[in-house]
Amino acid sequence: MAEAAALLEVDHVTVSYDGFKALDDLSFSMQPGSVHVLIGPNGAGKSTLLDTIIGRVRPTQGRIVFKGEDISALPEFRIVQRGICRKFQTPGVLDALTVEANVLVAATRDRRSWRSLTTRRSAAERARVDEVLDLIGLSAKRSLSAAQLAHGERQWLEIGMVVASDSDLLLLDEPAAGMTHREAELTAGLVRSLAGKHALIVIDHDMDFVEQIAAPVSVLHMGRMLAQGSVEAIRSDPNVAAVYLGRAAEGVDARRT
Amino acid sequence: MARKGLLYGLALVLLVAAPLYVPPYELSLLGRFLALAIAALGISLVWGTAGMLSLGQGVFFAIGGYAIAMHLKLANADAGQLPDFMQWSGLDKLPFWWEPFRSPAVAFLAVLVLPGLAAALLAFLVFRRRVSGAYFAIITQALALAAATFVISQQPYTGGFNGLTGFNNVFGFALTDPHTQLALYWITLGTLALAFAALRLLLDSRFGTILLAIRDGENRVRFLGYNPLPFKVLAFAAAGVLAGISGALVTLDLGVISPAMFGVVPSIEMVIWVAVGGRSSLIGAVLGTLLVNFGKDWVSSAFPELWLYVVGLAFILVVTLAPNGVVGIAKSWRRPAFARRERPPALVK
Numbered sequence: 357m358a359e360a361a362a363l364l365e366v367d368h369v370t371v372s373y374d375g376f377k378a379l380d381d382l383s384f385s386m387q388p389g390s391v392h393v394l395i396g397p398n399g400a401g402k403s404t405l406l407d408t409i410i411g412r413v414r415p416t417q418g419r420i421v422f423k424g425e426d427i428s429a430l431p432e433f434r435i436v437q438r439g440i441c442r443k444f445q446t447p448g449v450l451d452a453l454t455v456e457a458n459v460l461v462a463a464t465r466d467r468r469s470w471r472s473l474t475t476r477r478s479a480a481e482r483a484r485v486d487e488v489l490d491l492i493g494l495s496a497k498r499s500l501s502a503a504q505l506a507h508g509e510r511q512w513l514e515i516g517m518v519v520a521s522d523s524d525l526l527l528l529d530e531p532a533a534g535m536t537h538r539e540a541e542l543t544a545g546l547v548r549s550l551a552g553k554h555a556l557i558v559i560d561h562d563m564d565f566v567e568q569i570a571a572p573v574s575v576l577h578m579g580r581m582l583a584q585g586s587v588e589a590i591r592s593d594p595n596v597a598a599v600y601l602g603r604a605a606e607g608v609d610a611r612r613t
Numbered sequence: 614m615a616r617k618g619l620l621y622g623l624a625l626v627l628l629v630a631a632p633l634y635v636p637p638y639e640l641s642l643l644g645r646f647l648a649l650a651i652a653a654l655g656i657s658l659v660w661g662t663a664g665m666l667s668l669g670q671g672v673f674f675a676i677g678g679y680a681i682a683m684h685l686k687l688a689n690a691d692a693g694q695l696p697d698f699m700q701w702s703g704l705d706k707l708p709f710w711w712e713p714f715r716s717p718a719v720a721f722l723a724v725l726v727l728p729g730l731a732a733a734l735l736a737f738l739v740f741r742r743r744v745s746g747a748y749f750a751i752i753t754q755a756l757a758l759a760a761a762t763f764v765i766s767q768q769p770y771t772g773g774f775n776g777l778t779g780f781n782n783v784f785g786f787a788l789t790d791p792h793t794q795l796a797l798y799w800i801t802l803g804t805l806a807l808a809f810a811a812l813r814l815l816l817d818s819r820f821g822t823i824l825l826a827i828r829d830g831e832n833r834v835r836f837l838g839y840n841p842l843p844f845k846v847l848a849f850a851a852a853g854v855l856a857g858i859s860g861a862l863v864t865l866d867l868g869v870i871s872p873a874m875f876g877v878v879p880s881i882e883m884v885i886w887v888a889v890g891g892r893s894s895l896i897g898a899v900l901g902t903l904l905v906n907f908g909k910d911w912v913s914s915a916f917p918e919l920w921l922y923v924v925g926l927a928f929i930l931v932v933t934l935a936p937n938g939v940v941g942i943a944k945s946w947r948r949p950a951f952a953r954r955e956r957p958p959a960l961v962k
Contacts, residue, residue, distance in 0.1 A: 410836060436838035448833040452825040461826055462837050464819065469843035472819035521837060 362421075363388040363555050364409070364440075364525055369418035371404055371579075378404040380579035381418070388524065391551045393566050394559045395590075396576035397599060402559045403445060405576070406527045409557075410442045411435045422525070437467070441518045442527035449513045451503040455494050458502050459485045462517035484520060491546065492516035508539040515543070519550065526550065528558045532565045544568035563591075575599070621896075628802055632795055642910060643903075644798040645866045647805050650902040652859035653886050654808050654895060655852030660884065661892035662816060663848050664828030665736075665745070669753030670856045670883050671875035672760045673728035677857025678870035679764075679771070680727060683711060684720030685780035697779060702769035711770075717784065724861040725854060732853025736846040745831070754877060761876035776871025777864075788868050801862050805899070808855055812895055815851070824848055885928050891938030900939055 366384040370377060379401045386392060394402050407413040409420055411432040419428045427435050441462075450458050460477070463484045489495045492512040497505065502513060511531060518526050531547070532540040540562065547569050550556060560566055566573060566587060573590045575582040577599045583590060590596055628647075632640055652674055659665045686696040687707075694700070695707055713719045739752060764771045772778075786793040815821055826834045827841050834841055864870040873879075882905075890901020905924065913920040935942050 412836075431840070432835050433838050433840045436836055441838070442836055444833075444836075448830050448836075450826045450829050450833060452829045453822065457822055461822060461834070467837075467839045469820065469823075469840075469847055472823060472844075473815070475818050517837065 361387060363390075363423065365421040366405070366409070367419050367421055369405075369408060369415045369420065371401075371408055371413055372416045377579050378413075379408065379415075382576075382579060382581060383418075384574070384581065386525070386555050386557070389552045389555055391547065391556045391558065391569065391571035393569055393571050393573045393587075394557060394576060395561065395563075395566060395573060396582070399578075400576040401579040402576055403529060404579075406442060406529055406557065406559065409435075409525075409527060410440060433467075436521070436523070439524040440527065441521040441523035441525075443511075443514045443518045443529055443531060445529040445533065449502045449505070449510050449517070451501065453502060454499055455502055455505065455513060456485060456489065456498040458513055459488050459516055459520045463488065463520040463522075484522075488516045488520045491519065491549075493542075508535045511535060511539075512543070512546075515546065519554070523554065525555045525557070528556060530560055531558065532560060532562060537564075540565050541568060563587075625802075625806060629799070632798065637791070640798065641794060641866070642907065644794070644801050645863060646903050646906040647798075647899075648801045648859055648862035648866060649883075649886070649906065650859075650899045651801075651805050651808050651862070652856040652883055653890070653898040653902040654805075654812055655855035655859075656883055656887045657892055657895055657898035658812055658815075658824075658855075659849055659852045660887065661894070661898070662821065662828065663824040663845060665845065665849065666747075666750040666884070667753045667849070667852070667880075668750050668877070668884060669755075669757040669760075669880050670852065671757050671877075671880035672753075673732050673853040673856035674860035674863075674879075674883075675760060675764070675870065675872075675875035676728040676731055677724045677860035678864040678874070679777065679860075680714070680720055680723035680857075681861040682777035682780070682864050682870045683714040684717055685783060686777050687711065687715050688717075688784075689780040689782050696777075698772045698775070698777075699769060704769050708770050724857055728857025728860075729850045729854040732856075733846050733850035736849035737842070740842055740845045740849075754880070757875070757877045757880040761872040764872050772871070774872060776869055776874070778869035778871070780868065783865060788865070797862070797865055801866070804858060804862065808858070809895055809899070812851075816895070820844065820847075882924070885924060887938075888931050889927055889938050891940030893937060894940045897938050897940035904939065 362385040364386040366382055369379050369382050371379040382401070382405065384405075394405065396402050404413060408415055411427070411430060415428055419426050421427070422435075422438055422440065425438070427438060430438070450461065453461065460481065463481050464472075465481070466472075486495070489498055492515060494505075494509060494513060494516065497509070502510070505513060511534070515528065515531055518528070528547070532543045535543060544565055545568075547556060547558060551571070558569060558571075570587070572584065573587055574584045575590060575593075575596050582599060583593050583596050585593070631643060635643060652670055656667065656670055659667055690696045695704060699707070714723070735753075735756070739749060744752065765774050767773070781788050783793065786796075823834065823839060823844050827844060831841050860870065860875070863874070886902040886905045887898045888901070889905050890899065891897025905927070909920055909924065912923050931938055937944070
């Protein structure tokens with residue numbers, strides 16, 4: 357692994373809650389423009405990993421290095437300003453604003469309060485908003501209130517906001533959750549089209565969706581990296597199967613007793 | 614949009630000309646309520662737009678009121694004498710922090726700056742710890758209680774329960790003179806119009822957009838790379854300044870400022886005006902202030918013991934049935950049913 361060129365390095369990170377290790381000495385690195393899919397059973401630490409990268413959760417041990425700089429202690433908004441943006445599991449669009457304003461807020465480069473005392477928008481920002489609305493297919497609904505969108509559209513809007521931030525690393529937590537097959541397909545296409553320009557970490561459960569993204573897959577289990585490889589390799593990995601099946605068996609056992 | 618501007622212009626003309634056709638008693642009420650509406654505008658900004666419910670705006674109102682009243686007490690005292698209440702309390706020397714208020718310029722500046730600073734400091738300390746919603750409301754209410762209790766307890770320095778009063782001479786004009794009252798009315802109206810226009814601009818700017826966004830999803834805003842803290846602090850400071858100006862104007866209008874005017878109950882009343890008018894609209898704040906206060910005057914002169922029940926009921930009705938107040942009701946009449954999908958924001962989060 358060419359460490360020097362890595363965009364993101366998760367360096368021996370442990371996150372523990374009262375002794376329970378949500379992440380257990382996890383190391384992981386990403387190159388600029390690469391796509392990574394993260395899967396694993398519930399409680400494997402997938403969301404915690406994204407939380408730790410974005411600063412919502414602080415590592416108990418280890419550090420997060422982004423563009424060669426330790427960001428583990430920075431305030432959340434500073435981490436975002438360094439070039440990481442995240443879509444949360446439950447869509448977090450801004451309901452009070454129009455679809456367009458949602459993207460505009462995300463696309464704004466100068467985010468300082470005193471510089472926002474103006475109605476002026478740069479042509480570049482406006483162009484970027486048009487471009488993103490086009491990308492997520494919501495151009496026709498730009499003037500609607502975000503609260504009026506359907507669930508899938510809200511997911512896209514939030515993906516659009518994350519894209520509009522022009523961050524180098526995008527974290528997408530279950531971007532296709534609750535979507536129809538067709539919508540999920542479109543989302544997978546969107547993710548593929550973003551690769552190269554941005555690095556992406558995508559979490560999802562749905563193996564069909566993961567397959568459509570066609571990117572290397574990492575399997576997390578109990579806060580550790582269990583396996584890494586192509587979708588096919590992961591599918592045929594006996595350890596991975598054991599984790600998923602084992603979980604199922606445990607569930608069955610628990611129900612019996 | 615142009616129609617709205619025309620409507621506002623017409624309302625302004627009607628208000629400017631009010632002394633021509635409104636009887637003196639009602640006019641004096643109107644002047645005072647317009648002054649109160651300035652504080653209400655600030656509440657609309659912090660609560661309606663930014664989702665910070667403050668039950669302590671009376672504190673900033675009081676700072677403005679006391680700042681101007683301290684100057685007037687000094688200016689109205691006989692040469693070489695202390696203000697009357699200090700003599701009664703046995704003080705023989707003016708407290709050092711009263712000294713600067715001899716200057717009218719300092720007093721004016723204090724009216725504008727002190728409430729803003731106090732509000733900014735409170736907002737910074739509280740919001741830095743990410744306290745919000747009901748907890749913030751409770752803190753502000755406790756502050757209103759503490760401030761009123763403190764002022765009452767410091768009788769020799771603050772005039773205690775009776776507050777500061779007995780200043781008829783205001784910058785060389787007699788407060789009771791009808792001409793002074795008329796001038797004060799227009800000054801109040803002008804200040805309100807200015808505050809209204811300034812807030813309109815603020816809300817239309819990106820700053821206003823971010824405030825709205827913070828109300829709905831502070832974390833989303835934070836994870837888009839914004840630091841919500843300065844936005845909230847600035848908005849809260851602006852509301853503090855408006856409350857301070859309001860307090861100074863009301864003090865001039867009534868010739869008194871006392872703890873009964875800014876404690877817990879008056880602070881909550883301010884929020885009720887805004888709720889009744891419609892908290893997410895500036896004009897709603899002004900309308901609500903006028904409506905509730907004229908209602909109060911009318912109800913309490915006819916049935917003095919009934920007012921608290923009436924206002925309590927009005928508040929409950931607004932919260933349960935018309936969360937966007939009078940303005941919201943007016944809007945829903947105008948707009949076709951299918952467009953009424955916008956859900957009002959939660960009262961506190």
